[in-house]
Amino acid sequence: MGMPWNADSVEKELNEAFEINSELKLLEVLKRNSFLFYELYSRKYGIQPLFHELSFGAKLRCDFAWLNDNSDSPEWVLVEVEKPRMRLFNTSGKPSAELNAALEQVREWDRYFYEYPAEKKRIFGAVGRFRYVLVAGSSDDWKIETAMKWRSHHNTISNIEIRSSDVFVRPLTILREHPDELWSFQENPISLGYSKLENYWKDYGYMDRMRKMF
Numbered sequence: 001m002g003m004p005w006n007a008d009s010v011e012k013e014l015n016e017a018f019e020i021n022s023e024l025k026l027l028e029v030l031k032r033n034s035f036l037f038y039e040l041y042s043r044k045y046g047i048q049p050l051f052h053e054l055s056f057g058a059k060l061r062c063d064f065a066w067l068n069d070n071s072d073s074p075e076w077v078l079v080e081v082e083k084p085r086m087r088l089f090n091t092s093g094k095p096s097a098e099l100n101a102a103l104e105q106v107r108e109w110d111r112y113f114y115e116y117p118a119e120k121k122r123i124f125g126a127v128g129r130f131r132y133v134l135v136a137g138s139s140d141d142w143k144i145e146t147a148m149k150w151r152s153h154h155n156t157i158s159n160i161e162i163r164s165s166d167v168f169v170r171p172l173t174i175l176r177e178h179p180d181e182l183w184s185f186q187e188n189p190i191s192l193g194y195s196k197l198e199n200y201w202k203d204y205g206y207m208d209r210m211r212k213m214f
Helices: 007-019 023-032 097-115 117-124 145-157 171-177 179-187 194-202 205-211
Strands: 051-056 060-069 074-081 129-135 160-163
Touching: 007 023, 007 171, 023 051, 023 060, 023 074, 051 117, 051 194, 060 097, 074 097, 074 205, 097 117, 097 129, 097 160, 117 194, 145 160, 171 179
Parallel strands: 074 129, 129 160
Antiparallel strands: 051 060, 060 074
């Protein structure tokens, strides 16, 4: 089976999204190219499908999600994607309004599922824990000393993992130089719509067992 992605084409689309600093453009590229999530998947082989645009509550929406079917409990990874060149800090070195708003959006997911545990089972079937990931800003901006110190402290006190938008660029090198590393993503080459999520976990035997426990 041939590769479902063309590295040059994907790179061109990513560059366009970065150049115009478009969250929407970036989301469209990500939906069609699951391998771009390579670094964010904790397990690279035997991956579970990627889903996009999960809605819950009155106004909440998650850009992407997938299941880590761990032996001890199901871990659902929920990802929020912001502008690839989003302003991270203001001139005084404080987090920008945009960064604070993005973090608050993810915190709202956490509060919602804490307040409405039945919704976790309705949407995901079974949840042992969540892993929250926020992708925002460029790696160059995060390398500034004040930003590095802030993120280092944030990562010790928060359950929200912050990554730069360059996390989606580096997998292009793997596609070009080590394409065999992507065989599992090749089996799930694009993301699936939210409407397919329930049928997915209902048809997965692993979740039958976990739904009795969580």
